[in-house]
Amino acid sequence: MIERWQASVMRAFVGILVGALTVAGCATDKGPAQAAIAAAETAVNSILADASKYVPDQARGLQAGLTAAKEKFTKGDYAAASTEAKAVADKASQVAAAASVRKAELTKSWESLNAGMPRVVESIKSRVDILSQSKKLPANMTADKLAAAKSGLGEITQQWTAATEAYKGGDLAEAIAKGTGVKAKAAEVMTTLGMTVPDALKG
Amino acid sequence: MENKSQQGGGADEWDATQWHVVQKGETLSKIAQQYYGDASLYPKIFEANRDVLKDPNMIRVGQKLRVP
Numbered sequence: 001m002i003e004r005w006q007a008s009v010m011r012a013f014v015g016i017l018v019g020a021l022t023v024a025g026c027a028t029d030k031g032p033a034q035a036a037i038a039a040a041e042t043a044v045n046s047i048l049a050d051a052s053k054y055v056p057d058q059a060r061g062l063q064a065g066l067t068a069a070k071e072k073f074t075k076g077d078y079a080a081a082s083t084e085a086k087a088v089a090d091k092a093s094q095v096a097a098a099a100s101v102r103k104a105e106l107t108k109s110w111e112s113l114n115a116g117m118p119r120v121v122e123s124i125k126s127r128v129d130i131l132s133q134s135k136k137l138p139a140n141m142t143a144d145k146l147a148a149a150k151s152g153l154g155e156i157t158q159q160w161t162a163a164t165e166a167y168k169g170g171d172l173a174e175a176i177a178k179g180t181g182v183k184a185k186a187a188e189v190m191t192t193l194g195m196t197v198p199d200a201l202k203g
Numbered sequence: 204m205e206n207k208s209q210q211g212g213g214a215d216e217w218d219a220t221q222w223h224v225v226q227k228g229e230t231l232s233k234i235a236q237q238y239y240g241d242a243s244l245y246p247k248i249f250e251a252n253r254d255v256l257k258d259p260n261m262i263r264v265g266q267k268l269r270v271p
Contacts, residue, residue, distance in 0.1 A: 116217025123219035126271040130239055130247050138240035190219075194238075199216035 029078035036085035037069050043092035051095050053173065054102035058095045062088060106172040113179040114164070116200050120186050121156055127193050128153055138194075145192050152189035156182055221270040231259050238270050247271055 044062050051059035069084035131137065131146055163178035187201040223234055231245035239247070249259040251271040256262065 112217075119217055120219040123221065123271075127221070130244060130271060134239045134241040134244060136240045138236070138238060141240065195219075195221055198219050 029082065033073055033078035033082040033085065036082045036089070037066075037073060040066055040069060040085040040088040040092070043089045047092055047096040047099065050099045050103065053171070054099040054106070055095060058098060062092055062095055065091065103172065106176055109176050110167060110172060110179065112200070113176070113183070114167070116198075117160060117179065117182060117186070120190075120198060120201065121153075121160060123195070124149075124153055124156070124186065124189055124193065127195060131193070140194055149189050149192045152185055152192070156185050156189065159185065223268050223270050225262050225264055225266040225268060227264050229262070229264075231262060234268070234270070 044066055048059060048062075051062065065084060065088040069081050069088060072078075072081035072084055128146070128149055131141065132150075137143065137146060159178055159182045163175045163182060166172075166178055167175035183201050187197050190197045190201070221238075223238070225234075231248050232242035235245040235248055236242040245259060248268060248270055249256055251269040255266065255268070262268070
């Protein structure tokens with residue numbers, strides 16, 4: 001009878017001990033998890049502006065990772081939260097590097113566009129102006145084609161202004177997108193006018 | 204435009220200059236007629252080529268002229 005009572009007390013004691021150790025273990029993990037999440041949040045916030053602009057998918061991935069780490073923390077899974085947060089912080093530096101590479105690529109594209117497009121526009125404008133003064137249009141040119149070219153020149157000018165404004169506003173991706181549209185339109189107008197299309201406008 | 208017209212040389216892929224290589228029997232008026240449909244607009248070509256032309260009546264075969 002006494003032996004049975006002793007075994008029962010022992011089992012209860014072991015159970016309490018295991019429970020206490022688990023709680024203590026979790027409490028020990030909480031602080032580091034909190035610190036890891038804070039560090040990940042700082043890392044993400046420091047690169048988020050550029051990452052959202054230049055590598056938006058990767059930026060969204062980082063934010064999702066941070067959210068997942070916070071959810072794990074809220075559920076008390078501190079070890080998993082800590083692991084997730086550390087992975088997010090590591091990933092943040094990779095995303096920052098990718099954003100930097102993409103920014104450099106876009107900047108190079110923009111510089112090329114910005115150096116070349118005004119010359120193309122000037123060339124088209126010059127031809128349109130002269131043809132507008134002509135008493136009779138050349139072979140392969142009709143009044144309709146000239147009217148289309150004039151209208152196209154208006155679009156080009158407007159879109160190019162929008163592209164340069166996007167650039168000035170810091171939106172390189174939008175500037176490139178608009179500039180690429182201008183390239184296509186310029187090639188179309190030059191072809192309509194029977195002009196030789198520069199290589200940069202092809203393809 | 205046609206085979207007499209060509210892009211300027213060099214590696215500038217943005218070069219939008221329109222060129223014409225002078226053929227035998229051509230004058231600035233004929234070139235203006237070809238590109239603009241109006242021979243009287245030849246001064247436009249002359250002005251664009253003042254660096255190589257001193258006289259609008261003095262062009263030579265093979266000369267490469269800008270056609271604005």
